[in-house]
Amino acid sequence: MTITAPSPSAELVFERTDELSTAGHEQVVFCRDEASGLRAIIALHDTRLGPALGGTRFYPYASESAALTDVLRLSQGMTHKAAAAGIALGGGKAVIIGDPATTKTPDLLRAYGRFVDTLSGRYFTAADVGTTAEDLDVVATTTSYVVGTNSGSGDSGFSTAYGVFSAMRAAAEHRWGPEGLRGRTVGVEGIGKVGTHLVSLLLDAGARVSVADPSADSVARLVGRHPEVAVLASVRDAALDVYAPCALGATLTPASVAALQAAVVCGAANNQLLDSSVAGLLQGREITWVPDYVANAGGLIQVGGEIWKRSPEEVRAEVGTIADTVRTILDRSAAGGRSPLDVAAEVVAERLAAAPAREARG
Template identity: 45%
Template sequence: MSVFSCAAFDGHEQVIFGHDPETGLKAIVALHSTVLGPGVGGCRMWAYPDEAAAVTDVLRLARGMTYKNAMAGLDFGGAKAVILGDARRDKTPAMMRAFGRFVESLAGRYITAEDVGIGTDDMAHVRRETGHVLGLAETSGDPSPFTALGVFLGIRAALAHARGSDELTGVTVAVQGLGHVGADLARRLHESGARLVVADIHRDATDRVAAATGARVVDPAVIHAEPVDVYAPCALGAVLNDRTIPEIKAGIVAGAANNQLAEPRHARMLADRGVLYAPDYVINAGGVINIAVEHGPAGYDVARATALVRGIGDTMSRIFAEAARTGRTTAEVADAMAEARIRAAAAKKKAADAA
């Protein structure tokens, strides 16, 4: 397949393929933009049906990281990595070390971290081969709780905008995907009085969350259509599409999944149906904010990371208010804010180069 003709290609600076026959590593790194700084984004391991699906995913994810890092006020560009394979079956320490060598070969243009299918223990193996890695257990650790915190605060901001109160008692939330982020989000919602409907492709995950929270378990294929107040997609992307949007009964869509909109036009489709959409790359930025603190000159400070993540709620409130004021979708407002910061940085860099 041609990367340049892929629908997800959006002026990406580089797309690099890595292969290590000895360990079975097949990986792709996409660098979307390094205008704001080195490309930062997690590494995802997933059993893609084919290489084309992996390329499409990594291109979309890398672009999302550019916007996420810009909106979070971080001096990082956008990048992402994917490893083709089943994380539960195929992943080995040797494979992760091979991935570390692949990252090292990019000479700091890409800084990796954990994502779906990859944890802090895997990053420890990567770290043996490269220093261009964040989210290590001995420093900032697993970013998932910070991602979940940001989503939790974003949900409360959405409730405040839509209902005039951020109170969760009696609110029903459908959480789709119970990995590290989804499970932590479910815990926070339950502790705040919300009723839960949950779904995951892994039965052990739903069993654990249901036992801890009393959540009702449904099939992942239909959870978007549940009669709930908030739908929180926390698994893979493209769940907001021509098929699902007409079936959504929730008044708010706010979750941790990346690239929730199958196409940009689906933001307008949601708005026209009266659904308040929390742009995914804004609400789910808690994890990258946390690891950015680790990368800073003062070193990691959990209190500082938490304080920065708490700003996500305020950012969401500004986006909702601006969308209501202008008639634009929340996605259009967020994109414009991120693009303004990127343009300003590009102009500043161009002026410095010309001096």
């Protein structure tokens, strides 16, 4: 087991030229295990509020540089997510480079767990794209700093979906009044383990739902359960009231924002904006956007609850408070003429500034 530095040609941590150059990550660990083929990066962004918690993404990145950029962005997002949710956790994330369908093995997962263990509780890992509760069961054989296993709270897909639904309902009430989502058309992009739960919650709330997903099998399963759902090639430019990005990020670009017909954007995907300037474009078109790290914090709240031994009822109640945070952000945004992104960052900064000093936390 060795720790390696990135190649000289890679986009590094401290000498970047993008928005991450001022992100201030505390620690970035490059992990390599020759025997299992593991190549992973663990990034700790900010631990002022508590130990870092974030999922492990297993993905076939085109390069180590691309993997590093992703883990830096994702870990920063986890800091924002925890602070916005008002929970005592810091921001961290990990990525494993490779195709989970072909390179994931028990040996590799155990090797990854050993690296997590070297951080001695500064980072708790969980599931993300490409990893499952079953994978975490294997990781847990070599470290105790893992949440979301089958013996823990299990898959966090429903909690994430419930948080997004709570955020979306709050945004809809802000936009259209007490009727909220009833009778509104919501386009869900991506119907994986979060999007599928979200569809069910939306239908129960009286919304009309359209979906788009490149997986024919996923679409067939969903339509089998909910034949009233409309299936579209794309929901980004469809005639919708709400666009819910629930797949990979960066779908909100200058071009896609110009094509949007939806008045509200709220979804589970991380890093929905191509860059921060897109928030201004959304505001310019008077589109109500709920920052992703606010809306999708439900899964973090669930797995974080394992650390403090919270009951499922306590977790669900806490996930529901995401709606209160959304109302605060949108009210401040409307009153001050600022984008929800700027206001959410202000809320995060306030909560981080109020954190006790590290030495005082013991």
